[in-house]
Amino acid sequence: MKHRFAGGFARNAASRQTRATPVVIWIKVAVAWATHDSGALDSSRQVYMLELTVNIDIREIDSTLIRFAFGLARQYDAHLTGLQIVSLDTTSLVLPDALIALNEDEQDAHRRRDWWRELCRGHGVDGSWEVVRGYYQSVIERQASLSDLMIGSLCTKDTFPLSGLGPLSRSLLSGGIPVLLVPEAWASDPGVRKVTIAWNGSVEAARAVKAALPLLRKAEKVMVLDGEDVSEAGRHRAPLPLRKWLERQDLPVQWQSIDPLRGNGRAIHEQAKSMEADLLVMGAWGHSRMSEWILGGITRHMLQHSEISLLLAH
Numbered sequence: 001m002k003h004r005f006a007g008g009f010a011r012n013a014a015s016r017q018t019r020a021t022p023v024v025i026w027i028k029v030a031v032a033w034a035t036h037d038s039g040a041l042d043s044s045r046q047v048y049m050l051e052l053t054v055n056i057d058i059r060e061i062d063s064t065l066i067r068f069a070f071g072l073a074r075q076y077d078a079h080l081t082g083l084q085i086v087s088l089d090t091t092s093l094v095l096p097d098a099l100i101a102l103n104e105d106e107q108d109a110h111r112r113r114d115w116w117r118e119l120c121r122g123h124g125v126d127g128s129w130e131v132v133r134g135y136y137q138s139v140i141e142r143q144a145s146l147s148d149l150m151i152g153s154l155c156t157k158d159t160f161p162l163s164g165l166g167p168l169s170r171s172l173l174s175g176g177i178p179v180l181l182v183p184e185a186w187a188s189d190p191g192v193r194k195v196t197i198a199w200n201g202s203v204e205a206a207r208a209v210k211a212a213l214p215l216l217r218k219a220e221k222v223m224v225l226d227g228e229d230v231s232e233a234g235r236h237r238a239p240l241p242l243r244k245w246l247e248r249q250d251l252p253v254q255w256q257s258i259d260p261l262r263g264n265g266r267a268i269h270e271q272a273k274s275m276e277a278d279l280l281v282m283g284a285w286g287h288s289r290m291s292e293w294i295l296g297g298i299t300r301h302m303l304q305h306s307e308i309s310l311l312l313a314h
Helices: 013-018 064-073 098-111 113-123 135-145 169-175 203-218 230-236 242-248 265-274 289-295 298-305
Strands: 002-004 023-034 045-057 060-061 077-088 127-132 149-153 179-182 196-200 219-227 255-259 279-283 309-313
Touching: 013 196, 045 064, 045 135, 060 064, 064 077, 064 113, 064 149, 064 179, 077 098, 098 113, 098 127, 113 127, 127 135, 149 219, 179 265, 196 203, 196 265, 203 242, 203 279, 203 309, 219 242, 219 265, 242 255, 279 298, 298 309
Parallel strands: 045 149, 077 127, 149 179, 196 219, 196 279, 219 255, 279 309
Antiparallel strands: 002 060, 023 045, 023 077, 179 309
C-alpha cells in the first residue's frame, strides 16, 4: 500500500515524472560475536555493525517497505539512518529551470528530517537523517561500498515494462551488491523468522547465504531447497560444503531436495510459499545476465512475480 507524501510535491506533474528523487535509509545492525575463549556470549564481545541500505521512492511512500525496514531494525536493535538522494537525473537537467527544481528537491529533503524523527520515535528505533545530491546510480554504488546489504521495493514487470528492472535490480546487475527486495504484497509480521535458501551450489548462491547470515542467526526456521546437480559439480567445479558451513553456524536448518531439472523459478517460489517463508535467499544471474534476462530464468521470474521478500547476490 502506498501513500502520497504531502510535503513539497505540488510542482508540475511532467517535471515530477522526469525527476525520480529516491530515499536511501541506512540500518546499522549490531551483531554480537563471542570471543573464542569465552565459551558463551558474555560481556567479552566483538561487535560487528551490519550496514543495510534501504531505497525508497519518496514520490509515493511505500508503507510496506517502511514497515519492513523498521521491523528489521527493531528485531536487531538497529540504528536506522535515512539518506535521501537528490538525483541529478540526466533527463531533468535538460529541462528549463532544472537547477531551481533540484534546489527545491534538496530543501524538501532536508525538511523531512522531522518526519523521519517522528517515524523513529513512533517505532521505538534510534535513527538519523542525511541528504546527498548526485547521480543516482553513482551515489547508490558509492554508498553501498560500505553496505553489506541494500533493501528496496520489488518492482514487477508492470512497473518497469521495458526492462523489468527496478533501480536496485540494476545495481545488483551492474555492481554485484547483495540486495533485499520487498514486494508490495508482503503481509508478514515485521522481522525475518522463516527463511528459505534456494541452493544450486553456485558462487552466487553462496554469496547470498553469506550476506544473509546475520538474518539467519535470528531466524526461527531455515529451510534449504537443495537443487545442486552433484554430478555436474563434480565434473566442472569443486562442491561448496554448505551443509558443514551451516552446521558450524549452529543454525536451525532443515534440508529438502529438489530436482535440478525442475528447480525453476515457479517451483522454487511455490515451495517457499508453502513453507510460509518471510525471506527467500538465492543467487542471481547464475548464467550470462543478459541471456538469462532475454531468454528467461529463475532470477527474472522472481523479480517479476515473487510475493516473498528476496535476498539476492551475484
